Amino acid sequence: xxxxxxxxxxxLLAVTVATRPRLRIDRAHRGDGLRADPAPSAIAETxxxxxxxxxxxxxxxAVADVPGGTLTRHDRQVLGAARLxxxxxxxxxVLVAPHTDEDVGALGADRTLPGARNVSYDPEGVxxxxxxxxxxxxxxxxxxxxxxDGGDLARRVAALLDEPLFDSVENLSARVAIRPATAxxxxxxxxxxxxxxxAPDMIAPYRGSPHDAAPLDAPVPNPESRCILNAERxxxxxxxxxxxxxxxxxxxxxxxxxxxGFLELALALxxxxxxSRVVCDAGHLPRRLQVGASGTVLNADCYVAFGISGAPQHxxxxxxxxxxxxxxxxxxxxxxxxxxxxxxxxxxxxxxxxLDALESRR
Amino acid sequence: xKAVVLLSAGRHPNSGAxxxxxxxxxxxxxxxxLGCIVGGLHAGAADKAIADCLGxxxxxxxxxxxxxxxxxIPALAAEIAAIAPDLILAGRxxxxxxxxxxxxxxxARACDLxxxxxxxxxxxxxxxxxSVVQSLPRGARRxxxxxxxxxxxxxxxxxxxxxFVYRERLAGRxxxxxxxxxxxxxxxxxxxxxxxxxxLIGDGAAGGSAEQRLRAATETKSVGGxxxxxxxxxxxAAAILDYLTAFRARS
Ligand SMILES: Cc1cc2nc3c(=O)[nH]c(=O)nc-3n(C[C@H](O)[C@H](O)[C@H](O)COP(=O)(O)OP(=O)(O)OC[C@H]3O[C@@H](n4cnc5c(N)ncnc54)[C@H](O)[C@@H]3O)c2cc1C
Ligand SMILES: Nc1ncnc2c1ncn2[C@@H]1O[C@H](COP(=O)(O)O)[C@@H](O)[C@H]1O
Numbered sequence: 167x168x169x170x171x172x173x174x175x176x177x178l179l180a181v182t183v184a185t186r187p188r189l190r191i192d193r194a195h196r197g198d199g200l201r202a203d204p205a206p207s208a209i210a211e212t213x214x215x216x217x218x219x220x221x222x223x224x225x226x227x228a229v230a231d232v233p234g235g236t237l238t239r240h241d242r243q244v245l246g247a248a249r250l251x252x253x254x255x256x257x258x259x260v261l262v263a264p265h266t267d268e269d270v271g272a273l274g275a276d277r278t279l280p281g282a283r284n285v286s287y288d289p290e291g292v293x294x295x296x297x298x299x300x301x302x303x304x305x306x307x308x309x310x311x312x313x314x315d316g317g318d319l320a321r322r323v324a325a326l327l328d329e330p331l332f333d334s335v336e337n338l339s340a341r342v343a344i345r346p347a348t349a350x351x352x353x354x355x356x357x358x359x360x361x362x363x364x365a366p367d368m369i370a371p372y373r374g375s376p377h378d379a380a381p382l383d384a385p386v387p388n389p390e391s392r393c394i395l396n397a398e399r400x401x402x403x404x405x406x407x408x409x410x411x412x413x414x415x416x417x418x419x420x421x422x423x424x425x426x427g428f429l430e431l432a433l434a435l436x437x438x439x440x441x442s443r444v445v446c447d448a449g450h451l452p453r454r455l456q457v458g459a460s461g462t463v464l465n466a467d468c469y470v471a472f473g474i475s476g477a478p479q480h481x482x483x484x485x486x487x488x489x490x491x492x493x494x495x496x497x498x499x500x501x502x503x504x505x506x507x508x509x510x511x512x513x514x515x516x517x518x519x520x521l522d523a524l525e526s527r528r
Numbered sequence: 529x530k531a532v533v534l535l536s537a538g539r540h541p542n543s544g545a546x547x548x549x550x551x552x553x554x555x556x557x558x559x560x561x562l563g564c565i566v567g568g569l570h571a572g573a574a575d576k577a578i579a580d581c582l583g584x585x586x587x588x589x590x591x592x593x594x595x596x597x598x599x600x601i602p603a604l605a606a607e608i609a610a611i612a613p614d615l616i617l618a619g620r621x622x623x624x625x626x627x628x629x630x631x632x633x634x635x636a637r638a639c640d641l642x643x644x645x646x647x648x649x650x651x652x653x654x655x656x657x658x659s660v661v662q663s664l665p666r667g668a669r670r671x672x673x674x675x676x677x678x679x680x681x682x683x684x685x686x687x688x689x690x691x692f693v694y695r696e697r698l699a700g701r702x703x704x705x706x707x708x709x710x711x712x713x714x715x716x717x718x719x720x721x722x723x724x725x726x727x728l729i730g731d732g733a734a735g736g737s738a739e740q741r742l743r744a745a746t747e748t749k750s751v752g753g754x755x756x757x758x759x760x761x762x763x764x765a766a767a768i769l770d771y772l773t774a775f776r777a778r779s
Contacts, residue, residue, distance in 0.1 A: 192738070243728075287670065290642070314664050317629070318645045325633040330715045333628045336725050346722055349541035349623045356717035367727045393642030393674065400661060400669035407667030414772070435772070468775050470768070489775045491768055497757065506753035507771050509764045516768075519761035523769055 218378040219276050222258035225305040226251050228275070229296060230263040231316050237268055240311040240364075242371035245274040247338050247364045249372045251307050260305065260382055262296060271379035274372030279382045287397035289315070293322035300327065303382075305360075312363040320363045332356065334365040404438045405429075409455065409462040412438035414470075417457055419480075420444045421473015421494060421513050425451060428472065431517050434524050440464070442474050458483035472513040476501030529652070529676075531564035531615040532608070534632065535589065538577045539624025546577035551619030553584045553689030555682040558650055559617055560585055560690070569607060571600035574702050577624075582700025583692040589700070592707025600631065603707030605638040615658065616679040620646055629681075636679040644672055646683035 184190040228248040230241035237245075241263070248259040258276035265280045279299060296319070300308060310320035312334045324331040332354075337344040343358045345365075409415065417440035418428045425445075432439040441451040443458060457464060459479040468489040474480060476492070476499055484490065484504075492505035493513050502508040509516065533556050538549035559566040568589035570578050573596075578589060592603040608616065621629035636643035649661040653673060662670045663683040674680075756764055 190739075287672070314646060321628075321630050321633040322643075324630060325637040328634075328637075330713065331628055331630050332715075333630070347627055347719075348544075348625065349539055349627065350722050351539075351541065351544060352719050353722045354717040355720060356715065359715070368725060370728060393678075394644070395657065395673040395675060397670060397672045400671050402667060402669055411665065411667040413666045468772065470772075489771075491771060493764075502755070507767060508753060508755045509759065509767070510755070510757045511759060511761065511764055515761045516764050519765035520768060523762065523765040527769065 216271060216376050216378040217255060217276075218380075219255060219258045222276070223253065223256040225277075225303055226257050226259050227262050227279075227300070227303075227305040227308040228259055229308065229310045229316065229319065230261060231311060231313055232263040232266050233315075235264070235266050237263075237266060237270070237273065238311075238313075239371075240313055240316075240366045242273050243366070243369050244309050244311050244316075244364050245270070246371040246373075247335070247369045248307070248309050249274040249374070250338050250369070251309075251340060251358055253340060257306065259377070260303070261379070262299065269376070269379075272376040274374070274377055275379045276377045277382040278379050288394065289318055289322055290393050293319055293326055296323050297326040307358055308361050310361075310363045312365050317363055320361065324361050327361070329361055330359065331361045331363065332359045333363040335362050336365045336368045338362075338364070338369055404436045405432065407438050409438060409440060409457070410465055412464070412466055414438065414468045415440045415457070415464055415466045416470040416472070417441055417455075417474060418445055418451065418472050418513075419474030422517075424514060424517065427517050427521075431521055434521055437470070438466075442477075442480055471501050471505070472517065474501050475499045476504055529562065529564045529615065530611070530613040531559040531562065531566045531617060532569050532611065532613040533559060533566060533581075533586070534604070534616065534618040534635070535568045535570040535578055535581055536619065536622040536631075537570070537572055537575055537624060538622065541623065544624075546575050546580075547624075548577050548581050548584065549619050549623045550689060551621070551682050551684055551686075552617075553581065554684070554686040555617035555619060556581065556585045557688070557690050558647070558682060558686055559615065561687070562615070562650055562652065564615065567611075567613075569604065571598075571603045571707055572596070574704055579700075579702060580692070580697065582702070583694060583697030585690040585696065587700055589702050591702055591704045593704055594707040594709050597711060598707075598709045599712035600707075601634050601638050602710045604635055606708050608635070608639050612677070614676045615650075616641070616677070618679065618681045620681045620683055632679055632681050639679075641677055641679050642674055643679045643681070644674055645681045647680045648683050648686045650680060 181191050181193050183192045226248045228244045230237055230244060232241060252259060259274055260277040260279050261270050261275035262279045310316045320331060332343055332345055334345050335343045342355050343362060344353050344355050347354050414437040416432050416437040419442040422428055429439055439455055440457040441455045443456055445451050446453045446456045459482040461483060463483050464487055466487050469484050469487045470491040472493045490505045491507045492501040493509045493511060493516050494502055495512055497510050533552060535552050536549055538547050540547045556566055566586060568581055568586045571592045571594050574591040592607055594603050618632040621627055633643060644660045646663045647660045648663045651659045653659045656676050658674050658676055660672045660674055660680055663685045664670055
């Protein structure tokens with residue numbers, strides 16, 4: 167009869183998310199209980215403590231693409247996935263990537279292993295370097311993004327090590343990893359294996375306290391490959407890029423009257439043109455340019471809207487876009503509220519001014 | 529120039545009926561555009577999915593008979609060594625099996641060949657070099673030079689497959705011969721019906737309460753950015769360009 171008695175008050179406090187304006191309890195809550203307690207100013211003043219894992223039980227490698235020195239969303243999700251496998255801060259997560267100036271500790275990295283990638287495209291050499299690092303450090307798990315270059319690298323490393331690859335993981339916990347198979351009719355569940363790739367937008371990035379990203383000793387050597395003789399980027403016309411793949415989209419709405427000027431501006435900016443439904447309905451621009459619920463959902467980094475009111479059906483198409491610029495005559499348009507840079511002006515005046523500014527900067 | 533297209537036993541994503549994998553049919557079309565003599569190669573059983581590839585522009589398919597639990601790599605590597613093709617084409621990922629996309633990489637390693645992924649165009653540069661255009665995300669393209677013999681996987685953005693011609697399907701030939709049987713490395717896993725899982729929207733929201741997630745997905749939140757009311761057009765244009773140059777680097 168000596169069972170430890172449960173403290174009901176402590177249990178309630180642990181799942182209480184807020185007390186004001188009303189009591190809110192969330193039993194799925196994974197944080198440290200009550201956050202909305204008094205004295206928020208005192209919390210805000212103390213700088214977040216960095217978690218240092220001096221003596222890790224094992225290592226988890228997170229291999230990131232880091233194109234142009236910045237971590238992509240997908241890279242951050244891979245770091246978040248790596249933190250799910252750390253056994254409650256027992257393991258150290260090692261970010262294996264080219265050099266970056268970002269605060270990777272805040273994204274969940276305990277160590278960094280830089281220099282694993284060189285400037286020219288040499289996937290074979292990079293794979294050999296990563297395989298050497300794996301042989302040297304013996305990490306328990308190695309995670310890659312299932313992106314074009316990340317997925318290619320993961321398969322090269324798996325072939326080099328002659329190990330199975332559990333690819334496109336869509337759900338991950340310390341005990342089980344899940345991936346689709348047989349054309350998405352079945353899913354495979356298994357204990358997290360050594361080599362895995364993480365599907366995009368399925369696993370959340372790390373949001374906890376920052377870790378202390380110290381460089382790991384012994385950077386990996388960079389062997390040269392022999393297979394790819396030469397590699398170069400091919401210039402593509404932005405107007406030919408499919409709308410859902412484009413990085414920068416500029417779109418015209420009902421507030422635009424000069425569509426020839428609009429297309430000229432898109433060409434000058436190197437942006438892919440888009441449009442609202444009203445414009446496509448009227449036949450000013452082709453239907454395949456329509457952005458929104460019944461058109462294309464964008465994956466762009468940046469979106470520039472000229473004369474678009476921002477109807478919910480249109481905003482659904484830009485839900486993923488981080489950076490939005492709006493030009494509209496109506497201060498109270500929803501698009502103006504959504505935009506990071508909002509300009510209340512006539513689109514017909516701004517578009518030629520932009521063309522002139524582009525000319526003069528060239 | 530001799531080319532071999534690796535064929536896998538595809539399945540329809542909804543019905544599970546045998547069906548060729550589109551990327552492999554596109555690979556056949558790419559090989560024929562190059563002016564190669566293109567043959568098919570499959571390790572496993574000759575089922576309808578394989579035979580249907582004949583109708584899309586293949587004259588012959590070699591099928592290496594191995595058991596369902598055997599590793600296709602030893603059989604394929606032995607056959608590749610025997611025919612010594614200049615170019616081996618594969619899909620970037622199968623459809624209906626494990627679908628890991630690992631087979632071409634393991635085969636390239638077993639045959640000691642260079643491999644390039646996600647081709648959308650292939651051209652001959654010189655006698656022993658090929659130029660391969662790769663598809664990258666964001667609609668970008670990269671051109672590589674490769675020394676032949678090489679293995680190249682084909683992306684779905686490549687030119688479309690040749691249409692199915694029933695007469696070609698009847699005229700084509702399947703050569704079945706025994707393959708090298710080596711049992712595959714078993715990986716333990718549990719099979720379940722696939723369950724679609726929600727995708728992350730935006731850069732966060734996950735981990736919050738249900739209410740926070742609902743709000744993040746439905747509300748138009750004001751991001752509190754810069755607002756310029758009736759600016760001089762030149763100032764507005766400069767502000768837009770400054771903003772764009774700050775964020776273009778990220779793609
Ligand atoms: C089932 C359904 C599906 C839909 N799907 C889509 C979809 O996929 N995509 C889509 O876009 N729409 C869709 N719509 C339509 C949507 O509801 C809106 O009607 C549409 O998006 C409005 O387009 P707009 O903003 O270009 O036009 P308007 O609503 O007419 O807005 C024009 C804006 O331009 C501004 N303006 C006017 N003159 C100027 C000027 N000189 N300079 C600058 N600004 C100016 C105005 O202030 C106004 O804000 C759908 C609707 C339904 C019912
Ligand atoms: N049994 C097989 N025989 C020949 N080629 C195959 C076989 N399985 C897969 N392939 C090739 O390898 C590619 C990737 O397959 P997978 O690794 O199963 O996703 C496929 O598109 C085919 O081109």
